[in-house]
Amino acid sequence: MVRIAVMGASGRMGQMLIRLVDENDLTSLSAAIERAGHDWLGRDLGEAMGSAARGLVVTDDLDGALAQSDAVIDFTAPAVSVDLAARAAAAGIVHVIGTTGFSQADLSAIAQAGRTGRIVRAGNMSLGVNLLVKLTQQVAAALGTEYDIEIVEAHHRHKVDAPSGTALMLGEAAAEGRNMRLDDVADRGRDGITGARTQGAIGFHAIRGGDYIGEHDVIFAGEGERIVLRHVASDRALFARGAIRAALWAQSAAPGEYSMLDVLGL
Numbered sequence: 001m002v003r004i005a006v007m008g009a010s011g012r013m014g015q016m017l018i019r020l021v022d023e024n025d026l027t028s029l030s031a032a033i034e035r036a037g038h039d040w041l042g043r044d045l046g047e048a049m050g051s052a053a054r055g056l057v058v059t060d061d062l063d064g065a066l067a068q069s070d071a072v073i074d075f076t077a078p079a080v081s082v083d084l085a086a087r088a089a090a091a092g093i094v095h096v097i098g099t100t101g102f103s104q105a106d107l108s109a110i111a112q113a114g115r116t117g118r119i120v121r122a123g124n125m126s127l128g129v130n131l132l133v134k135l136t137q138q139v140a141a142a143l144g145t146e147y148d149i150e151i152v153e154a155h156h157r158h159k160v161d162a163p164s165g166t167a168l169m170l171g172e173a174a175a176e177g178r179n180m181r182l183d184d185v186a187d188r189g190r191d192g193i194t195g196a197r198t199q200g201a202i203g204f205h206a207i208r209g210g211d212y213i214g215e216h217d218v219i220f221a222g223e224g225e226r227i228v229l230r231h232v233a234s235d236r237a238l239f240a241r242g243a244i245r246a247a248l249w250a251q252s253a254a255p256g257e258y259s260m261l262d263v264l265g266l
């Protein structure tokens with residue numbers, strides 16, 4: 001059994017992960033971690049989640065939790081994941097990062113932790129989106145800049161970062177297909193007198209509202225035709241299953257920072 005700790009246990013993804021770690025024959029839940037001051041701390045996890053007591057108390061003793069685990073899965077917030085990357089590496093356990101919204105400085109700190117630790121990080125852990133990443137790269141390479149690329153994403157009203165991590169993965173793939181750097185061509189959310197579109201730009205647009213789980217369109221708009229690559233997530237279990245698969249895959253990996261493309265062999 002691979003022992004998995006869940007960081008951010010009370011979150012939307014945290015609770016989904018706990019259910020799926022319980023269901024998986026290859027994994028057991030070693031710890032449920034929340035931030036200091038959280039009202040779940042010290043409570044039985046089962047009761048906190050609205051079901052029967054299970055004899056596991058929610059903790060904020062991070063290093064204690066890591067010491068009794070083989071992997072920690074973390075869908076929380078950038079500052080939490082950056083700190084955890086160094087601690088998981090020091091504890092010698094796998095760190096699966098689903099968190100999005102990182103700055104360049106955050107990403108450098110995570111890469112540094114990946115010199116000694118085993119990290120899998122992806123803005124989207126689903127098979128479908130990672131396939132879409134490969135397709136986006138291929139279509140962008142095939143079409144050239146006379147086709148305008150626009151990425152449109154929709155998420156629930158609670159999401160705090162934009163563009164989504166997935167939209168950025170798709171944008172990176174499109175830019176790579178065109179042998180460009182995304183930072184040089186990204187055009188984020190137009191407003192006002194913007195002037196005509198710059199050829200080669202990759203546009204990003206974010207819808208926020210209601211209970212969307214996550215929807216992404218990559219539009220290639222040419223003269224007389226449009227190609228649209230679309231992924232629609234209808235269940236968060238998709239992301240949790242991917243994260244658990246990553247935690248299992250990385251048990252036998254060498255130190256490094258990996259993506260879901262590595263895990264899925266795409």
Ligand SMILES: NC(=O)C1=CN([C@@H]2O[C@H](COP(=O)(O)OP(=O)(O)OC[C@H]3O[C@@H](n4cnc5c(N)ncnc54)[C@H](OP(=O)(O)O)[C@@H]3O)[C@@H](O)[C@H]2O)C=CC1
Pocket residue numbers: 007008009010011012013014033034035036038075076077080097098099100101122123124125126165239
């Ligand atoms: N890669 C992927 O496939 C996916 C990525 N995500 C990303 O995962 C992240 C979380 O999303 P979601 O579950 O919807 O968000 P939630 O806000 O529901 O959950 C985040 C959880 O982290 C907790 N947390 C915050 N600080 C700490 C800390 N210091 N220690 C432990 N726990 C902490 C929060 O507690 P509190 O509420 O008390 O602050 C909360 O329980 C986002 O960045 C999102 O974009 C989401 C889905 C899929």
Ligand SMILES: O=C(O)C1=N[C@H](C(=O)O)C[C@H](O)C1
Pocket residue numbers: 100123124155159163164165166167213214215
């Ligand atoms: O915040 C979310 O919910 C999601 N975040 C990820 C992202 O930023 O792309 C993945 C998924 O779309 C859900």
